[in-house]
Amino acid sequence: MKRSLEHIEYKDDTETLAKFAKALGHPTRIAILKHLESQSCCFTGDLVDVFPLAQSTISQHLKELKNAGLIQGELKPPKIKYCINQENWKIAKSLFQDFFK
Amino acid sequence: MKRSLEHIEYKDDTETLAKFAKALGHPTRIAILKHLESQSCCFTGDLVDVFPLAQSTISQHLKELKNAGLIQGELKPPKIKYCINQENWKIAKSLFQDFFK
């Protein structure tokens, strides 16, 4: 193992901003979020129809967005409705705003 | 090769925003940019002193930031002075602003 084992400690804001930015760092995820913004909410299946990607790939992108806290899923069996996580969205917005002064 | 060969076409803004976000998607790079903002400019060596990372690693992060257009280097032999690329910084700022409405 070449990599140093211990994790560098940054300020919380730095870590959080990087986490949000990383989640935004793929065009498909940007497009998904834009779609969610315009539709307010949607189901996984809707996205599978919109994007020329496998269902599993879309699901993986949704998972990353969810892990970053940018979206949240609501059970509407047998579907799952995804929406922007407004609370974290505001945090992300203000972190990016502050970052760009 | 499992991966589909052709690249999905997104709107320019989507691609550009994802490119900027990806460059911001690592805490070290966020910290470098914050440092550049506060100092206005700095040399690679300054960053090597500040961060507990190898010189080559810092250089690699700088390269990514440069490739994304967020910073630019100016030759001050035998050093290189890095600054924020103000023009692209404004573009990034407005893309993130628009994205977060």
Added chain:
DNA sequence: TTTTCTAATCGTAAAATTACGATGGAAGAT
């Protein structure tokens, strides 16, 4: 010319990301 200093690049290795098809699980419909 040789030395010195700075920073990029090379070579390498481990880990993470991105994509796919296949499988599995939960819940409503039959």
Added chain:
DNA sequence: ATCTTCCATCGTAATTTTACGATTAGAAAA
């Protein structure tokens, strides 16, 4: 109870990222 639908997860493979030490390149200084 069985079928169907929807979506997450698994298994896999290619690529990219992240980190390191070592080497190289460029320019000033000796």
